[in-house]
Amino acid sequence: MAGRARHSIFVLYLASAVFVTVQQGVVGRSNNFKVFRAxxxxxxxxxxxxxAHPDQHFDFYKYSPTFALLFAPFAALPFAPALLIWSLLNSLLLWYAVRRLLPDRQATLALALVYLEVLFAMQYTQSNGLVTALILLAFLALEQGRQPRATLLIGLDAFIKIFPLGAAALALFHPRRWRFTLLLAAVGAGLALLPLVVIPSHELVAQYRSWLAIEVSDAGRVNRGDSVMQYLHQWVGMDWPNWPLQLAGTLVLLAPIAVNRARWSDRAFRLRFLCSLLLYLVLFNHQSERASFVIAYTGLAIWYAASEPDRVRNAIALAAVIALVLQDVQIVPWAVHDALGQYRVKAIPCLVAWIVMQTELLGWPRLHGPEVRQADIPPPEPLAHR
Structure with missing residues (x-):
């Protein structure tokens, strides 16, 4: 039965990539994918x-020059085959990462819970599934003591979108943190200079100046995305800058690391911190959008699948699925659908889950059963041998 479920989930992820290719690459032409190819x-x-390149697409490119270079193979192929490979990369690499991270039944449950978000992320033809997978694989590399691989994965992620650089916090649990920092800096420098293989240095400097200008322009706007800052503005009229709440969220995220040093060697603790980090990267990101929530929902799904079910966790998981379906699947009248989207209801279970995760990481008692299925989680490698 477990093998059949595993196979069914794989086929579902594979078939969804094909469906999205037909929808966004044959019947229509995704503008986001046009931006990347252009x-x-x-x-x-x-x-x-x-x-602006209105003859190519209807938006602005806001990623790094390095990502543009890495996307060259997708630009060389015809639109639909390139989109198929891109969709497969975003869906199946995430499938693979979750499979590597969790035991079989837990992985199947997590992949089932996050499936709709993976599908929606593919329909936006953005990079959020890939970004999530690279964070999970970086966590696994650190767990195996493979710092060079972890820094390469985090570096690649940061040159796709800047905020995955926050995954560097995962290295705090492991020895040789200064070595990790130096390796990450070297990888970052190498990736930043990678476009020099196709353009001269003065041109690369000009590209980075243009990138900085468009990022500064975006930062100057009142932009809260689908973040906690937006909820507080919308619900209670709070009109603060983004940075105080982002700083507060960062301190709350890192607090368990500071106060629970004795638990650093516990893989269950590190896994829960990974889940909390995935939620944090979306909830406190002022540029988060609907397509970003595959990152947060993956964290929620892994946390739920790797923990003993109880009333609190069950309620959060059920609320997450209901909110996701009501907001993103058109099964309710348009007026209701638009209202749910306006108030960003699918993020509410994510925020509640993040708060619960932080209380668990801090060791605060609450009414629940055993925190984690300890027997199902492989024991950590001895820290002294990493």
Whole structure:
């Protein structure tokens, strides 16, 4: 039965990538994917990546020059085959990472819970599934004592979207943190300079200046995305800058590491921190959007699947699924659908889950059963041998 469920989930993820390709690459043409492909073409053609290119797409490119270079193979292929490979990369790499992270039944449950978010993320043809998978694989690399691999994965993630650099916090649990920092800096420098294989240095400097300009312009706008800052503004009229709440969220995220040093060697503790980090990266990101929530929902799904079920966790998981379906699946009248979207209801279970995770990480008691299925989680490698 477990093998059949595992196979069914794999087929579902595979078939969904094909469905999205037909929907966004054959019947229609995804503008997001056009932006990525055009960036690779413009880099090789020595054009400003961050200028308007209305003849190519209807948006602005806001990723790194390195990502534009890495996307070149997708630009060389016809639109639909390139989109199929991109969709498979985003769905199946996440499937693989969750499979590596959790025992069989837990992985199947987590992948089932997050499936709809993976599908929606693919329909946006963005990189959020890939971003999530790279964070999970970086966690696994650190657990295996493979710092060079972990730094490469985090570095690649940060050059796709900047905020996954927060995954570097996972290294705090492991020895040789200074070595990790130096390796990450070296990887970052190498990736930043990678476009030099196709453009001269003065042109690369100009690209980074344009990127900085568009990021500064975005930062100057009142933009809260689908973040906690937006909820407080919308619900209670709080009109603060983003940074005080982001700083507070960061301190809350890191507090268990500071006060529970004795639990650093506990893999269950580290796994729960990983889940909390995935939620934090979306909830406190002022540029988070609907497509970003595959990151948060993956954290919620892994946390639920790896923990003993109880009333609190069951209620959160059920609320997450209901909110996701009501907001993103058109099964309710449009007026209700729009209202749910306006108030960003699917993020509410994520925020509640994050608060519960933090109380568990801090060791605060609450009414629940055993915290984690300890017998199902492989024992950590001895820290002294890493």
């Amino acid at each position: 960036a690779a073409v413009n880099l090789l053609a020595h054009r400003d990546l961050y200028a």
